[in-house]
Amino acid sequence: MSPYISPLFGLAMGSSVLLISSSTHWVFVWLGLELGTLAFIPMLAWWHSSLEVEATVKYFIIQAMAAAVFFFGGLVMTSTEYISGLSQFVGNFGEVLIMFSIIMKLGLVPFHYWVVDVVQGLNYLPGMVLLTWQKVPGLMVLVQLVSMQNGLILLIFGALSAFWGGLGGLGQTQMRKLLAFSSIAHLGWLVSGCVVGTMLGSMYFILYVVLSIPVFVFLYILNNTHLNQVRASLVSNPVAAMVVGVGFLSLAGLPPFMGFFGKWLVLTWLLNNFLVGGAVALVVGALVSLFYYLRVSYMCMVILGPQQIMVSLSWRKGFMGSLLGGLVVLNLLGLLLVGGISSLSK
Amino acid sequence: MVGMCGMLGLVSLLIMGIFLFDKTKENLAQAIKYSGFMNLLLLTLMVVSEENEMLLMKWEWVKLGGYSLSISFRYDMYTCSFFVVALYVTWNILIFSFYYMSTDPRVDLFCKYLGLFLIAMLLLVSAEGFFQLLIGWEGVGIMSYLLISWWYARSDANTAALQAIFYNRIGDIGLVIMLVWSLMNTSDWTFTSLYALDMFNVFLVVGVVLAAMGKSAQLGLHPWLPAAMEGPTPVSSLLHSSTMVVAGVFLLIRFSPIILMNSYAQAGVFLLGTMTTLFSAICALAQNDMKKVVAYSTASQLGLMVTAVGVGVPQLAFLHICMHAFFKAMLFMCSGGYIHGLQNEQDIRKMGGFLFATPITSSCLFIGSAALMGTPFLAGFFSKDPIIEAINISNMNSWAIGLVLVATSFTAVYSFRLMFMGVGSASRMFTLQPMNEEYNNLVGPLQRLCYGSIVAGVVFIYFLIPYQVSILSLPFTLKLAAIMVTAVGGLVSWDVVKLLHTSEGTVNVNYLSFEAQVGFYSHIMHKIMPKVWMTLGENYQMQMIDRGWAELTLPQGFGQNYKLLADNINQTQTALVKMYIAIMMLILMMMLMLIALS
Numbered sequence: 001m002s003p004y005i006s007p008l009f010g011l012a013m014g015s016s017v018l019l020i021s022s023s024t025h026w027v028f029v030w031l032g033l034e035l036g037t038l039a040f041i042p043m044l045a046w047w048h049s050s051l052e053v054e055a056t057v058k059y060f061i062i063q064a065m066a067a068a069v070f071f072f073g074g075l076v077m078t079s080t081e082y083i084s085g086l087s088q089f090v091g092n093f094g095e096v097l098i099m100f101s102i103i104m105k106l107g108l109v110p111f112h113y114w115v116v117d118v119v120q121g122l123n124y125l126p127g128m129v130l131l132t133w134q135k136v137p138g139l140m141v142l143v144q145l146v147s148m149q150n151g152l153i154l155l156i157f158g159a160l161s162a163f164w165g166g167l168g169g170l171g172q173t174q175m176r177k178l179l180a181f182s183s184i185a186h187l188g189w190l191v192s193g194c195v196v197g198t199m200l201g202s203m204y205f206i207l208y209v210v211l212s213i214p215v216f217v218f219l220y221i222l223n224n225t226h227l228n229q230v231r232a233s234l235v236s237n238p239v240a241a242m243v244v245g246v247g248f249l250s251l252a253g254l255p256p257f258m259g260f261f262g263k264w265l266v267l268t269w270l271l272n273n274f275l276v277g278g279a280v281a282l283v284v285g286a287l288v289s290l291f292y293y294l295r296v297s298y299m300c301m302v303i304l305g306p307q308q309i310m311v312s313l314s315w316r317k318g319f320m321g322s323l324l325g326g327l328v329v330l331n332l333l334g335l336l337l338v339g340g341i342s343s344l345s346k
Numbered sequence: 347m348v349g350m351c352g353m354l355g356l357v358s359l360l361i362m363g364i365f366l367f368d369k370t371k372e373n374l375a376q377a378i379k380y381s382g383f384m385n386l387l388l389l390t391l392m393v394v395s396e397e398n399e400m401l402l403m404k405w406e407w408v409k410l411g412g413y414s415l416s417i418s419f420r421y422d423m424y425t426c427s428f429f430v431v432a433l434y435v436t437w438n439i440l441i442f443s444f445y446y447m448s449t450d451p452r453v454d455l456f457c458k459y460l461g462l463f464l465i466a467m468l469l470l471v472s473a474e475g476f477f478q479l480l481i482g483w484e485g486v487g488i489m490s491y492l493l494i495s496w497w498y499a500r501s502d503a504n505t506a507a508l509q510a511i512f513y514n515r516i517g518d519i520g521l522v523i524m525l526v527w528s529l530m531n532t533s534d535w536t537f538t539s540l541y542a543l544d545m546f547n548v549f550l551v552v553g554v555v556l557a558a559m560g561k562s563a564q565l566g567l568h569p570w571l572p573a574a575m576e577g578p579t580p581v582s583s584l585l586h587s588s589t590m591v592v593a594g595v596f597l598l599i600r601f602s603p604i605i606l607m608n609s610y611a612q613a614g615v616f617l618l619g620t621m622t623t624l625f626s627a628i629c630a631l632a633q634n635d636m637k638k639v640v641a642y643s644t645a646s647q648l649g650l651m652v653t654a655v656g657v658g659v660p661q662l663a664f665l666h667i668c669m670h671a672f673f674k675a676m677l678f679m680c681s682g683g684y685i686h687g688l689q690n691e692q693d694i695r696k697m698g699g700f701l702f703a704t705p706i707t708s709s710c711l712f713i714g715s716a717a718l719m720g721t722p723f724l725a726g727f728f729s730k731d732p733i734i735e736a737i738n739i740s741n742m743n744s745w746a747i748g749l750v751l752v753a754t755s756f757t758a759v760y761s762f763r764l765m766f767m768g769v770g771s772a773s774r775m776f777t778l779q780p781m782n783e784e785y786n787n788l789v790g791p792l793q794r795l796c797y798g799s800i801v802a803g804v805v806f807i808y809f810l811i812p813y814q815v816s817i818l819s820l821p822f823t824l825k826l827a828a829i830m831v832t833a834v835g836g837l838v839s840w841d842v843v844k845l846l847h848t849s850e851g852t853v854n855v856n857y858l859s860f861e862a863q864v865g866f867y868s869h870i871m872h873k874i875m876p877k878v879w880m881t882l883g884e885n886y887q888m889q890m891i892d893r894g895w896a897e898l899t900l901p902q903g904f905g906q907n908y909k910l911l912a913d914n915i916n917q918t919q920t921a922l923v924k925m926y927i928a929i930m931m932l933i934l935m936m937m938l939m940l941i942a943l944s
Binding site for chain 2: 114
């Protein structure tokens, strides 16, 4: 595909978010969602490999089905309540249907099966966009749907998601599947945060994006798709390996890094709202997922692989050092956030 | 007057502390000697001025919020007398260790340890604040550990030192209970405020008695005392005369106003002392190691001191501490002389006939044993006889009193046996042993302590008399009871020697092995009990919990179950979109039904 057309798709994806955020009617919300999806699909199949095309088709089918459910929900709502404003919902089927369609689009746990397959088929960079930017439209709708009943459902799914994401990654040796499960687990935290407070959810999402981008980028540079390749990364490209290792520690939520503060924030707010069960479930899920995060970090930062000769010493490239510095500092921004977060009003 | 005496006593203590840093051991000995003489002068001044009062000097050391730790110095008749006795005895022991340890390359350090040991004990005795008491108490414990394990290459010495530390730790629990209770209940953590409180408390008294049990090796916590014989003889001499073991008795004496408030506590202390003195005397009968015989006799005398506290005459207990210091230090020196002469042979079955080889040492052994037995007008008589008398006229039951009398008579039995096997009879040692006593550093201390053992009683009884009004008229038999039982013991000792050493053929020796194995206490407490605990720990804690349930259910079990779960979850990733959509729709329908129903 010609690279000159990609700005058009990017523009469409951006305007889809604008459309969603500025509309008050569900039809236009639906339109925005579809615009974002359709603009993204050509980018998924950028290199035209068979795996990518298969993943793209799967993504399209699932998204189309979710869009159908969304539309159906909107119709149900209009026909039963005669209310078309999204923010004036009371609990009914239409609203629940719309919420489930958004959950399908995001890939929260009972509807998450496609995420792993799609991410496994894609290259790292489209995968990164899929797991970060493409969540924005869905989340923007979701935060408007939180009511008492929906909140309970979302909390249960969120906790389940954190746990499921941890368990799914335990036996994985494929890096992209690991990242997909990690994303599912983080989505669980994110949704729980959204239930407690919109700003909290946004905060968690921003933290997740900031700390997962370097991981994706450097895995792309390393071109590792399997754990065995990761094992050799410290020799072939120590800078990238260190960034990936630190990034995984941060994703795991270990204290000096930024990932910890997002999780801490969510836990604090959950406990302040007396949602102890949800908090415990999230923590247990994080503990399970810690296993594979630590395994990857260990392979990236501690083990020296067997290949000692015939490696291209790409770490000699000067820009890598500054990039590394910037990204590690970004990950360590958590240290600066300590004061601000600990003084948050309860 | 007492103010000046107290100041000078404190100054002498500080000067000795300075001399600990001196390079030559002779200077330390001189410092201790002159301090002793100066304190003798101070004691004379105090006695002559007849001011039976005390001086308290307080120095606020650390201020902690509303509380302060203070070093406070208590100078009264006990402190002053003990300073004189301890300094005099330690001076002689230091001189003796120049002789005994002359081939030891680290003899200078050894003498410094002895000096530090003494200073810790003097700090303990002169303590008014409990903080200083604790420093002295723990200082004595640490120095005893270092000195008992002086020959650290020997495993027995290390074991003995560890035993001393462990048994004293048990006692220290009691001390800590006492300290904490008084910290919470007194105004400034001193003896004065505790006396002023005028209150009996079970925790306080149990803590004090437990602490005294550990330090003074009373029955139950006694095994470390004979084991401590692994240390060099000067250490045994110092440990058993004026430091360490009498610290517990001294603590009881300081706390006696509180203990004597309650008749049950008093009876408990009495029984503890009685049982200790009897048990140790029985064990001393069949020991063959010369130092062990003397060690058990120390334990027995300590029991007698505790008995005296329990019967309500703590002044006599203190008098016995002072008298005991002279002759017990001397007895150990005599054994040290023999052991040295026999090239480190301690078994009394290989001694004998030393009266001719070493007349001075043997005479001193005789005088010391006579004083220990309470022969009239020697040092031991003036403390032991009034104690027995006080026990006789107390309202304890006659069984307890009878046991004390039996123990007293056993003193004579083991002393006579020791003398017969060592000094008397025929020589059983190897020929060509370099047995002689041509050393000034051996004979000098022996002579000086010998004078002490003879005259100290006459001097000290002048001012260390009980406060209680004593009964002036006593039946003839009760008045002479102590001497009578001792005489009977002396006669019995001949039979004991015959039974143990000269009898032909087989005798029934079951009770003898009880004595020789010191009541099987060490076997039960050091072998069987640890084995029981080890077995329990091995079977239940280790095998069942640590390696069993805790391991298999939590880490291993969780791991297995999570692995199963993870496998199942991975099974769901079939990569078939139709399946995914079917599952999603199914869940969607179920959720909608659930919401409709609720």
